[in-house]
Amino acid sequence: MSYNINNKGYYGDFGGAYIPEMLYPNVEELRQNYLKVMGDPSFQKEFNQLLKDYVGRPSPLYYAKRLSEKYNSKIYLKREDLNHTGAHKINNTIGQILMAQRLGKKRIIAETGAGQHGVATATVCALMGLECIVYMGEIDIARQAPNVARMKMLGAKVVPALSGSRTLKDATNEAIRDWINNPVDTHYIIGSVVGPHPYPDMVARFQSVVSDEIQWQLYELEGTTKPNYVVACVGGGSNAAGAYYHFLDDTNVKLIAVEAAGKGIHSGESAATSVLGKEGIIHGSKTLLMQTNDGQITEPYSISAGLDYPGVGPMHAHLYKTGRAEFISITDDEAMNAGLELCKLEGIIPAIESSHALAIFEQKKFRPKDIIVVSLSGRGDKDLDTYVKYFNL
């Protein structure tokens, strides 16, 4: 059984391209070209060069000694937080901006939740001199002010999404509408492994550099390319897709996906899609999503803007349905405490998204010899306000 995408753009039952006809030419152009472009040696060369010199890759695989002692296991942190712009998001935006250039696009649009993807997109647009418009929910604009300022400094126009819940879902709707209105010169840089095919696969491939590095870094450190577990938080699921990618079909490596339970799975304020979601269509993809019995998409909640999404990428829906990945839900409180713990034990302030992944050690016991790689997907600078308020610092 393969856990990766098939030639029709589906992961098992999930994926596809459920898009209005207005988007067909754009998505079809991308579908026909993305593998060809990515396979081109000159593309690979430029992509890898930028990842090395501009992003600062490879990101370290760091043995977290004090954390490991506390939980009596071997815990490694994949330090995506040390990338330029502070998260894994830049791996994808570098890839997509090069893709957009090769497709002759002049104008870039993006959606953002926490603002990390917006910043990563604004950054690569500045780098390449392309116009950049970022859609961001009005509520997220308020709670992620530093990232809004960063995008503006980088020359992007930040457009508030005023419809619906005014968060990531609605920002994505607005970006899709922009693309419908600008079908020729515009490329839409989706920030996660969501959206119509080929986006989930393309974004997963750009992020797969993470698991590629984990393999050889772990070999240098432990003499094996295979951890026992790979752990990552999942909103849309791009950092998890990148961290899992090269291990997908190797079932000796167990995958753990950590979702945001918000104030508790059944509190009515949660974003735990695998538990609360049902199969359906969101943003052009067949996947699991939170919805009413009547098929209306519901408003998720998480303290972390990056996990506050009612769907999940089709790869993850498939990993859940097949049991390939174990899904664990972490509440706001558990995540915040795990974040603070990492500060005190390792001197690293994690993004609240990543804190969710770190919180599993209080829930799940591992054996002393288990090698566990946790994707530390982003740094916590953007979340200082939230941390400060939460802990009354």
Added chain:
Amino acid sequence: MNRINKKLQENKKLLSIYFTAGYPNLDDTANIIQELEKSGVDMLEIGLPFSDPLADGPTIQASSTQALKNGMTTEVLFNQLKDIRKTVNIPLIIMGYFNPMLQYGVEAFCKKCAEIGIDGLIIPDLPVDVYNDHYKAIFEAHGLINIFLITPQTSVERINFIDSISTGFIYMVSSASVTGSSSGFGEEQTSYFKRIADMDLKNPQIIGFGISDNKTFTQAIQYAKGAIIGSAFIKHLTNKGVDTIGSFIQNIKN
């Protein structure tokens, strides 16, 4: 014969109106349908509201949000329509996004439509290939015509393909836009209208998106079998209410 096909055979240009079911008030649906038929409208698109209408501009988004707040659901709509064929004869099409239909069950949804006397469906985010592979047989078994869209960016090859699998009319999106965003047709649109008209397709075309008044309606029907008005009608309902539907339609036609 399906009412849509019959209507398309009439020797006249057609005016079709879109409205969001459950807006402005939950129970306006039957009344709006009856008033529109009385006013001389040829065909109706009943919008099943969705929380995340990707192809729609602010007007239809807002009406959908309000309709859902009012309590509109698939089941409520079907109940409101159950006796509609006792009073209404024009073709009725349900337009909605795919997820609510998927949750209701596509087969159950189509069965209910057939029972009520719905003639066709427009589902912007149900791709043609998925329809062909999984749902075509179900639609046809229930006598429902699925209407496909084309846009100025649709390739000639794909237009011919869509024409070959269409059995009613082709919904011609007037410009690269979401609903309700254009104001008047320029050279670019009219040359696209003409290009499609000259293709001599098997199915008649009806133009939608960006038609708001007598001027744009008259322009559109020069090149196509008919035209569809959505956002402008919703705006009228918002500003003037249900009672003045007749005068809105008269202004479009004259």
